[in-house]
Amino acid sequence: MIRLKNLSICYGSRILFDKVNTSFDNGQLTALIGRNGSGKSTLLRAIAGLNRQYSGDIILDGKDLRSLSPGGLAKSLAFVTTERTRIPNMRCVDVVAIGRAPYTNWIGRMQDIDRNIVMDAISSVGMENYAERTMDTMSDGECQRIMIARALAQDTPVMLLDEPTSFLDMPNRYELVSLLRTLAHVSGKCILFSTHELDVALRMCDSIALVDNGALHHLSVTEMVNSGHIQRLFSSPEVSFEELLWQNRK
């Protein structure tokens, strides 16, 4: 569970978030949406402990982010960045095994329990057949799944993903988000991901957090559809959302 208390974040002289208060519950999949440059990545990076320039509090499972050690933070939260990671000469199973780093000793020695967790993580993203392959021979969707398996191996209650669907085609996008939804609902994780795909967010997620000029509107999908925020922020003379929103009105 993530709680934001009076969270304010600036980027240079611009105020991206102004005293935001909300919380993201366990077992819930939340999409973080907003226009380009609205601060989605900045918020995720702040929650992940990568950007400490904020005021207010970020509480992870009852603990203040500022009080957590690097190791403690790594046991509470896993992050999948936008970067397309390709490490030559490294098998997928070893990539996922890196996720056990917060639990292994100084040289990263794997115990049997670590190996089991790694294999479980690989199979829960459906990549068993890829365990021995290297990522430089795989597609973007497959690599994304391996990076998510790595985050799962980290065995954390909270998982953040920065635009995990951006390099994927439509079927892969839906499959990936449905995988995230299963992970949230079955293993009770709190999963927050940023995306530009409004249709994916409206159809597949439990709630939506919308970045709106300093405010963060965090509502259930139905409430978000009826709130009018999406039309106001995203519509332009060229684009209308009425049909998409109408389809998702439950």
Next chain:
Amino acid sequence: MRTRASILFIVLAALTLFLFMLDLSVGAVAVPLSDVWAALTGGECPRTTAKIILSIRLIKAIVALLAGAALSVSGLQMQTLFRNPLAGPYVLGISSGASLGVALFILGAPLFGLSASFASLGIAGAAWIGAAAVLIVIAAVGHRIKDIMVILILGMMFSSGVGAIVQILQYLSKEESLKAFVIWTMGSLGDITLSQLYILLPAVMMGLALAVVTIKPLNLLLFGEEYAVTMGLNIRRSRGLLFLSTTLLAGTVTAFCGPIGFIGLAMPHVTRMLFDNSDHRILIPGTVLTGASVLLLCDLVSKIFTLPVNAITALLGIPVVVWVVLRNKSVTR
């Protein structure tokens, strides 16, 4: 997977030992390998032979072994930290920093009326300070710059800048200090005395020990700093340890042997290819062995043809670098 690594380690260790012995036997006077072994183990051999082996050639062979291992490990650390296959002590300007330190010490100090005593610790100390200063600048600048290519370009610009300063110093300085500096820049494994080895050996050993401590951080850093931090890496401490280790390894070797190019850049790639692995638990000991054996080989070649060792390492290393660049799929079709 595991057996391949074990076999390779045994083969490389045997190769390193063989080249070490061969390096001892080759020279102005050829000594048969059996006599080399006898001299080392205290067996029976002519007294002059034992003297040549133990008090002249042994130091040089140990220096080649240490320098090869140190430069290669340093290159591996820089390539992983900067996530750039062309990073290395030389490219990033660490060697230039050491050169500048030495140049200021040998050439600059007399200009200001200071009498530079060419004590071994003085040159080494100057090189260390120069290398460390460059690393601190890289660390400070690198923190703000996202694109690592910029750091490489800055490193190259820094090297050119150092070259210019060194030229000015050379132009102004007196003949004997100029000669001392030029000889240092040619790179040599042979001009090291036993007392200098007493500094080189522990410094390199400490650098290697720190390299072992940074194995897990390096494995995390393969994924980039952001991933490494969210997986529990204490980035400041790890970076500090890596910079300290690289300064001890590349800085010390450069201080005593002069700038030896291409070993640090090329050997990590050779090791990755040989072991088909990116795990630093394999790569660190692997580069120690490949680096040591290749520099021993370079020393052998340079002795046989009486050429400067720097030329040999460049001729051997350049094809590897060309291969790395061409293998990059985004460059070739």
